[in-house]
Amino acid sequence: MATQTKRPRVAGPVDGGDPDPVVGFLNWCRRVGLELSPKVSERAGGRRTRGGARAALTSPPPAQVAVSRQGTVAGYGMVARESVQAGELLFVVPRAALLSQHTCSIGGLLERERGALQSLSGWVPLLLALLHELQAPASRWRPYFALWPELGRLEHPMFWPEEERRCLLQGTGVPEAVEKDLANIRSEYHSIVLPFMEAHPDLFSLRVRSLELYHQLVALVMAYSFQEPLEEEEDEKEPNSPVMVPAADILNHLANHNANLEYSANCLRMVATQPIPKGHEIFNTYGQMANWQLIHMYGFVEPYPDNTDDTADIQMVTVREAALQGTKTEAERLLAYERWDFLCKLEMVGEEGAFVIGREEVLTEEELITTLKVLCMPAEEFRELKDQDGGGDNKREEGSLTITNIPKLKASWRQLLRNSVLLTLQTYATDLKTDQDLLSNKEVYAQLSWREQQALQVRYGQKMILHQLLELTSW
Numbered sequence: 001m002a003t004q005t006k007r008p009r010v011a012g013p014v015d016g017g018d019p020d021p022v023v024g025f026l027n028w029c030r031r032v033g034l035e036l037s038p039k040v041s042e043r044a045g046g047r048r049t050r051g052g053a054r055a056a057l058t059s060p061p062p063a064q065v066a067v068s069r070q071g072t073v074a075g076y077g078m079v080a081r082e083s084v085q086a087g088e089l090l091f092v093v094p095r096a097a098l099l100s101q102h103t104c105s106i107g108g109l110l111e112r113e114r115g116a117l118q119s120l121s122g123w124v125p126l127l128l129a130l131l132h133e134l135q136a137p138a139s140r141w142r143p144y145f146a147l148w149p150e151l152g153r154l155e156h157p158m159f160w161p162e163e164e165r166r167c168l169l170q171g172t173g174v175p176e177a178v179e180k181d182l183a184n185i186r187s188e189y190h191s192i193v194l195p196f197m198e199a200h201p202d203l204f205s206l207r208v209r210s211l212e213l214y215h216q217l218v219a220l221v222m223a224y225s226f227q228e229p230l231e232e233e234e235d236e237k238e239p240n241s242p243v244m245v246p247a248a249d250i251l252n253h254l255a256n257h258n259a260n261l262e263y264s265a266n267c268l269r270m271v272a273t274q275p276i277p278k279g280h281e282i283f284n285t286y287g288q289m290a291n292w293q294l295i296h297m298y299g300f301v302e303p304y305p306d307n308t309d310d311t312a313d314i315q316m317v318t319v320r321e322a323a324l325q326g327t328k329t330e331a332e333r334l335l336a337y338e339r340w341d342f343l344c345k346l347e348m349v350g351e352e353g354a355f356v357i358g359r360e361e362v363l364t365e366e367e368l369i370t371t372l373k374v375l376c377m378p379a380e381e382f383r384e385l386k387d388q389d390g391g392g393d394n395k396r397e398e399g400s401l402t403i404t405n406i407p408k409l410k411a412s413w414r415q416l417l418r419n420s421v422l423l424t425l426q427t428y429a430t431d432l433k434t435d436q437d438l439l440s441n442k443e444v445y446a447q448l449s450w451r452e453q454q455a456l457q458v459r460y461g462q463k464m465i466l467h468q469l470l471e472l473t474s475w
Helices: 021-032 107-112 124-135 162-169 174-199 211-224 291-297 316-325 330-345 365-376 379-387 403-408 411-425 432-440 442-447 450-472
Strands: 041-043 056-058 065-068 077-080 089-094 259-263 267-272 281-284 311-315 354-358
Touching: 021 065, 077 281, 107 124, 124 174, 124 211, 162 174, 162 450, 174 211, 174 291, 259 281, 291 450, 311 316, 311 411, 311 450, 316 330, 316 354, 316 365, 316 411, 330 365, 330 379, 354 365, 354 450, 365 411, 403 411, 403 450, 411 450, 432 442, 432 450
Parallel strands: none
Antiparallel strands: 041 056, 065 077, 089 267, 259 267, 311 354
16 A cells, blocks of 8 residues: 555455456456346336436346456446347346445444544545555455556546646636545545544554545545435435445446446346447446536546537626626616525525536526526516515526527526626636637647646537527527
């Protein structure tokens, strides 16, 4: 493992195991009952998230998959050795093989100390489990660790130099998200994690008492863990704690994925959601993720225009700024602030909130329409609405706010939205044409660093959505 001055590594044979980490991992899978390519399969359905859906039993031939670095988009992945049909079961992971705060060798201690380990992230127990298991020579998960990426080479923006992160990702929302993460990680480590490890020196050696290592494990959990979704009747409960799912975390992500993870009482199943030709990679979905979320949480993006889930944010305070710019007198300015305070009371806006615009629809439809309506309505109408405490007729005559419906909005609404988009575009360090020129010149693009390429894809996808809004709000 590592000290503060040396990057941690997780690789190689353990206890005389096979020097090939894939062979060692596959042997471990057989020992723990993790079944690759079983004969019974299930048909997947439901939401495109890391959650499960109800399945219908079928009986096609078993899938043939291979864990490999060859033919995959990034690192290890799974490639179909033979054609796979939709609904075919790719592998089954028994719950006993999951690595969590409950299944680790110090699960009893973590459960007893649960109250002291509560944190904003809710990840501390799992992270402590990983810190312990990584340094334990007899850990049952060591062959699984051998397939992990080298922790010192994770490409999340939290590991980029701050100047590079701000330069390449200015305007995307990523630098601000990373700064919050880093502050929370430091606070969590020094106030909860380090005191716990120091209180149990027999369980945590000095070499794992490292803020650097903790940063890396947070990024690993962010990118490789899974959270089982709550049932519909459990929506009011706290989210389930993250767990590490061997085999499932080998699969890479695509918006147009071909496999999905399903949850049942005794196991987790990865099921093909569409036919997968021989030799093609098997892709899971990490959820409906915009490119800024992918690079922030997972350290990669999908090149434009492949990510159909991409979005652009318009900060709520930017719409307020646009509304204030349209005022001519102090009375109008004060009224604009009064309207904003009213929207805050309705919980439609907030100082750190954002309106999320997708490629085909506005994901924060209710919030955006209500905000445009309140900020643009005549003063007398606003007074009446405020006197009713927001309980008046909120029926929207404009219909659903899909992208194609934006031109149908009232002229004043379109103007405010347009001004907000223009202010948002000013937050980027480059304009759309500059990014377009980089992307269209293959030789120039190839000379960019990997980080420059990834950041360019994030910026360009967002700007394309924003410029589409400009076109739709033009006169």
